[in-house]
Amino acid sequence: MVKQGKVVETVNLSVELAPRNPHGLRLRNPVMVASGTFGYGSEYAKLVDVHRLGAIICKGTTLERRDGNIGPRTAETAAGMLNAIGLQNRGVDWLLREHAPRWAKWKTPVIVNIAAESVAEYADLAYQLDGREGVAGIEVNISCPNVAGGNVPFGSSPTAAAEVTAAVRRASSLPLIIKLSPNVADIASIAAAVEAAGADAVSLINTVLGMAIDVQRRRPMLGNTFGGLSGPAIKPIALRLVYQVAQAVSIPIIGIGGIASTSDALEFLMAGATAVQVGSASFTNPHAALNLLDGLERWLLVAGVAEVREIVGAALPK
Amino acid sequence: MVKQGKVVETVNLSVELAPRNPHGLRLRNPVMVASGTFGYGSEYAKLVDVHRLGAIICKGTTLERRDGNIGPRTAETAAGMLNAIGLQNRGVDWLLREHAPRWAKWKTPVIVNIAAESVAEYADLAYQLDGREGVAGIEVNISCPNVAGGNVPFGSSPTAAAEVTAAVRRASSLPLIIKLSPNVADIASIAAAVEAAGADAVSLINTVLGMAIDVQRRRPMLGNTFGGLSGPAIKPIALRLVYQVAQAVSIPIIGIGGIASTSDALEFLMAGATAVQVGSASFTNPHAALNLLDGLERWLLVAGVAEVREIVGAALPK
Amino acid sequence: MQQFTATVSGHREVAPNLVRVNLTAPPRMLRGAAAGQFVFVRASNADSHEPYLRRPYSLAAFDEEAGTLALLVRVVGRGSRWIAERVEGEELDVLGPLGSGFKLDERTRHLLVVIGGERQSHLATVLPLLAPAAAREVTITILIEADTAANLPPPSLLPPEVEYQTATRDGSAGHRGSALDFAKNLLPWADQVLAAGDDPFLLRLKQICAKLYPLPKVQAAVERSMACAVGVCLGCAVETQGTGYARACVEGPVFDLDRLALLS
Amino acid sequence: MQQFTATVSGHREVAPNLVRVNLTAPPRMLRGAAAGQFVFVRASNADSHEPYLRRPYSLAAFDEEAGTLALLVRVVGRGSRWIAERVEGEELDVLGPLGSGFKLDERTRHLLVVIGGERQSHLATVLPLLAPAAAREVTITILIEADTAANLPPPSLLPPEVEYQTATRDGSAGHRGSALDFAKNLLPWADQVLAAGDDPFLLRLKQICAKLYPLPKVQAAVERSMACAVGVCLGCAVETQGTGYARACVEGPVFDLDRLALLS
Numbered sequence A, B: 001m002v003k004q005g006k007v008v009e010t011v012n013l014s015v016e017l018a019p020r021n022p023h024g025l026r027l028r029n030p031v032m033v034a035s036g037t038f039g040y041g042s043e044y045a046k047l048v049d050v051h052r053l054g055a056i057i058c059k060g061t062t063l064e065r066r067d068g069n070i071g072p073r074t075a076e077t078a079a080g081m082l083n084a085i086g087l088q089n090r091g092v093d094w095l096l097r098e099h100a101p102r103w104a105k106w107k108t109p110v111i112v113n114i115a116a117e118s119v120a121e122y123a124d125l126a127y128q129l130d131g132r133e134g135v136a137g138i139e140v141n142i143s144c145p146n147v148a149g150g151n152v153p154f155g156s157s158p159t160a161a162a163e164v165t166a167a168v169r170r171a172s173s174l175p176l177i178i179k180l181s182p183n184v185a186d187i188a189s190i191a192a193a194v195e196a197a198g199a200d201a202v203s204l205i206n207t208v209l210g211m212a213i214d215v216q217r218r219r220p221m222l223g224n225t226f227g228g229l230s231g232p233a234i235k236p237i238a239l240r241l242v243y244q245v246a247q248a249v250s251i252p253i254i255g256i257g258g259i260a261s262t263s264d265a266l267e268f269l270m271a272g273a274t275a276v277q278v279g280s281a282s283f284t285n286p287h288a289a290l291n292l293l294d295g296l297e298r299w300l301l302v303a304g305v306a307e308v309r310e311i312v313g314a315a316l317p318k
Numbered sequence C, D: 001m002q003q004f005t006a007t008v009s010g011h012r013e014v015a016p017n018l019v020r021v022n023l024t025a026p027p028r029m030l031r032g033a034a035a036g037q038f039v040f041v042r043a044s045n046a047d048s049h050e051p052y053l054r055r056p057y058s059l060a061a062f063d064e065e066a067g068t069l070a071l072l073v074r075v076v077g078r079g080s081r082w083i084a085e086r087v088e089g090e091e092l093d094v095l096g097p098l099g100s101g102f103k104l105d106e107r108t109r110h111l112l113v114v115i116g117g118e119r120q121s122h123l124a125t126v127l128p129l130l131a132p133a134a135a136r137e138v139t140i141t142i143l144i145e146a147d148t149a150a151n152l153p154p155p156s157l158l159p160p161e162v163e164y165q166t167a168t169r170d171g172s173a174g175h176r177g178s179a180l181d182f183a184k185n186l187l188p189w190a191d192q193v194l195a196a197g198d199d200p201f202l203l204r205l206k207q208i209c210a211k212l213y214p215l216p217k218v219q220a221a222v223e224r225s226m227a228c229a230v231g232v233c234l235g236c237a238v239e240t241q242g243t244g245y246a247r248a249c250v251e252g253p254v255f256d257l258d259r260l261a262l263l264s
């Protein structure tokens, strides 16, 4: 039953993440690093050849500087971790001043992840990023609470998600990725709504809401009580959500969630993802993304697959 | 900051799970074993002293015999596993004939877990179990697809969940536990709805929907494509859901999800659960539930807690 | 069935990636054990959740009196690697013996054993019954296949009386092809046939048998992924002819071949 | 910062549950290392996801030229146990050196070191600077506390020139009470103070200092749970006086005590 491949000599790893966008977003390979787990690209640069990555998503950026949550902010869990950073960052001006000029010189595109608490703020952020050298695209984190909408996250209703998408779309012509939350009952309808509202691609999943309790102190482990679960523990959930979204949209999907190895990445590609993001696995092994990339190339060669695109969605119902 | 306890000589571990029900459902201790992971109580009896358990929940039972899903039915994941058994069982008649008479002689109460694809079937099952010797209560699995309702699980809408609850409540006066699904956006509203519809207690969580892909064969690992994720991987999610439900209902909560150790159980109790169920941890260690129980008693003694009830909800906001 | 701590008394690589692990168990743990039965072994330290599930291993040898047993472990992943790496004196958390083993008919004089599929450790399922059968003057022929010579279990694992016929897919040892290529000729000779392998292999064997008259009496050991191994999870479903699913861990792993509805 | 494979060259239990692990590293891995810096160590086999995160350990000793380093590991859970159990010849996956270490002022003649809190391995943070300082004729006094005598790190870990004053909560060795009980008297003597411990301990130290004039110059090593240890996750936030959060893994773990806004 193992598929026998034809003999291929090289593999074309490149993927296009924004086929509908006039700028396009072509990556040399489908292996990216996820927001909040790779800083602004430079922190790991001493250790890892970041120029081999498909793309880098920077830490979530807001309009104004944010101090973030009181600690503890992280807790280890079985095959994973919780985080409640609270979007600590220095704001979009600082980002554009301190980082974008450097990114403009990199071979690897950097996509800016944005977060906000109102539709207007999202649009404002997108407007400020539009046309700026060094910014290859925007990834919109819609897991943030909608302050005007009773603090329900934008990502939990198709309407609110579509509203954010449309506003960002109007404010910027950059390739636009909407990052979906897993804490919903029907992700496919949200994915379809953001596609219709103009998203170039969707990425999923953001972290799964969880918590841990400090039994000795009889109180929540995290300063913020709840936190986002990431790591191998959530991979089966993320994979299922990608598989469901792949049957609901025709824009590219970026798979995220517990990806640490080549075989993890292959699972996501076969479930319908065009590219993947490596998140907290970089903490355990800073070389995780590049090792995975090397392994992916070898696997495709051995399997006789000449274009990575050929295996995208291979496990979907025929 | 570690709480200093007073000196206690014995610990009262007993808990009441159906305070509103005329029959009541008093357990000697709060450690139960979860549906589908302990068969009908007799399989592990050679290995484990099942009479020390707080209660046993038997495998999900339907009106008629069900053959279950095509294999593979299980797959291992990081710190957990997926299952898609498909509710294989021989139907309620067989259960009442082959097992209930034996259970009637046991010290440990056995609660029958039921599953159905229509409200009428749920009610019929409850009616058949009502007043039968050996059946101490009913746990209703509402994660099953509602065939008349577009195959959306009953557990994903407050209305459908309440409808099932009310129908079962009318059909039987037995202690009634509604087992909630985690695959929803707002579990608190569902818990509140089943409480209002007459549930004596809620148990949570059932498995989280997930999948795995067989990369060599380029197809889903499970015969059923999707399966339920259980084990330590889901504990942070389950704990967060219990913590949320504890702030929405006043009936007892039974915590389930990745519980394998005394400290796991304490986390759930402190999050607001009155009792816990040990699920797939029994597969790894058949003595998991009893070891946990022994550890719980020791922990309470050392902490100077005379009644297990005292720590229920200890980590909730004051 | 018991849960016990077994102590590694030795381990030895008998072929590349095929390790024999010898264990000693407390008294009375192996009462009534039979070839084809298995144990369910924890493949991690008690404080780790990875790998999460225990691993099933056939009893490759056991001595009820001496309280010793052996596993024949093919290293295919992290669980098997962990077990195969345990050194003398280390302890394993073991559940067993489990399942239903082979039932050798007392009248059998000609015993044919057919081992195939992707993993040659399937041979372990029959090992414990070979020497006792040979001692009762049963003539035994084993047919076994592997992809290549290096993966064939060495004949030293077998009693000397056993005839051992090998096939390799690449022709590097024995017959080039499948063990089933000989089976056709030997099946009529056998009073009883014991088989072990993956489903596609057992299906092919069944198809060969179907063409013979009288139908050979074949018991076959199947493999399924297992979560509990004690019959409660219903994960190890084996489809039968007309009687729904049976559990590989309780009713199996050994079944009458004609009871099985196999998929390729 | 580098990622490298270090080989265990020895390990030794220096006190109950306190293990010194000696390591050799490839050349040039420890360039510019300083006391108070740390390494981030993988505490599992590469094929296991448990425990998921690496573990931070202070450089308890290092020799840039020889390529050797040592950790002082207090066994408190599964990660520390795994590391402390590695035997000679086994390899560790190490990231480091990381963070900002102690900066010993060249003019310092009287150095006071105050170690407290729940884990006596905090002592590791200063160990590498003691011998060089003593060689420069700095007079060093260490105050350290533990719950009970058995948990005090043995004086054999220290250069002989160091004065070592101990306190135990149960009075089983040294002074009964806290190391901070002596601190009041010794703080005015010191030109420079180095401290390490948990937040409540450092807060008490800060409160004591606040009452003194001139304010003692204290550098303190804090501890935070860490996910990345390279500054990207922002998980190791340390609240500062008026300048928001700093990262324990980059700006810290050593901070000027008066910069810290500590919680009890």
Ligand SMILES: Cc1cc2nc3c(=O)[nH]c(=O)nc-3n(C[C@H](O)[C@H](O)[C@H](O)COP(=O)(O)OP(=O)(O)OC[C@H]3O[C@@H](n4cnc5c(N)ncnc54)[C@H](O)[C@@H]3O)c2cc1C
Binding pocket: C038, C051, C055, C056, C057, C058, C059, C060, C071, C072, C073, C074, C075, C076, C077, C078, C079, C080, C081, C118, C119, C121, C122, C124, C125, C222, C223, C224, C225, C226, C253
């Ligand atoms: C009743 C029974 C008896 C068994 N007896 C033996 C025995 O005596 N000796 C022996 O070496 N093995 C035996 N096995 C198989 C053995 O249990 C598996 O090889 C082992 O569980 C793999 O664990 P792992 O963590 O090393 O591999 P994993 O990491 O779980 O898997 C690694 C690779 O091996 C494949 N794999 C996993 N399980 C199996 C399997 N059952 N069959 C084929 N491929 C598999 C996986 O698909 C994967 O590609 C038996 C299995 C059963 C059900």
Ligand SMILES: Cc1cc2nc3c(=O)[nH]c(=O)nc-3n(C[C@H](O)[C@H](O)[C@H](O)COP(=O)(O)OP(=O)(O)OC[C@H]3O[C@@H](n4cnc5c(N)ncnc54)[C@H](O)[C@@H]3O)c2cc1C
Binding pocket: D038, D051, D055, D056, D057, D058, D059, D060, D071, D072, D073, D074, D075, D076, D077, D078, D079, D080, D081, D118, D119, D121, D122, D124, D125, D222, D223, D224, D225, D226, D253
């Ligand atoms: C910069 C830095 C340097 C460190 N240097 C050393 C050192 O030189 N020697 C040393 O022994 N330890 C040191 N630690 C602490 C060490 O990292 C932890 O003890 C270790 O990570 C615990 O891992 P574990 O898996 O054994 O315990 P876990 O299973 O993670 O935890 C077991 C128990 O220990 C507690 N615990 C975990 N981490 C800490 C902590 N940081 N402080 C107090 N209690 C904790 C947990 O709350 C839990 O109760 C340092 C920590 C930091 C941040």
Ligand SMILES: Cc1cc2nc3c(=O)[nH]c(=O)nc-3n(C[C@H](O)[C@H](O)[C@H](O)COP(=O)(O)O)c2cc1C
Binding pocket: A034, A035, A036, A037, A059, A060, A061, A083, A085, A087, A113, A141, A179, A205, A206, A207, A229, A230, A231, A232, A234, A256, A257, A258, A259, A277, A278, A279, A280, A281, D227, D233, D234, D235
């Ligand atoms: C410490 C940490 C910080 C994160 N910060 C952000 C963020 O700022 N914006 C965002 O969209 N996602 C953020 N994420 C989510 C990750 O990008 C990713 O979606 C998630 O961790 C799941 O992937 P993983 O399992 O590979 O880690 C963060 C995750 C972690 C662990």
Ligand SMILES: Cc1cc2nc3c(=O)[nH]c(=O)nc-3n(C[C@H](O)[C@H](O)[C@H](O)COP(=O)(O)O)c2cc1C
Binding pocket: B034, B035, B036, B037, B059, B060, B061, B083, B085, B087, B113, B141, B179, B205, B206, B207, B229, B230, B231, B232, B234, B256, B257, B258, B259, B277, B278, B279, B280, B281, C227, C233, C234, C235
């Ligand atoms: C193999 C298997 C079968 C299960 N069958 C049922 C079932 O029939 N009915 C039900 O309500 N839950 C069933 N469950 C869910 C468990 O009762 C439990 O809710 C879930 O496994 C989470 O707990 P755990 O992480 O401790 O395993 C099953 C779980 C497993 C692993």
Ligand code: FES
Binding pocket: C225, C226, C227, C228, C229, C230, C231, C232, C233, C234, C235, C236, C237, C247, C248, C249, C250
């Ligand atoms: S493995 Fe659980 S029933 Fe067979």
Ligand code: FES
Binding pocket: D225, D226, D227, D228, D229, D230, D231, D232, D233, D234, D235, D236, D237, D247, D248, D249, D250
């Ligand atoms: S541990 Fe990640 S920023 Fe410090």
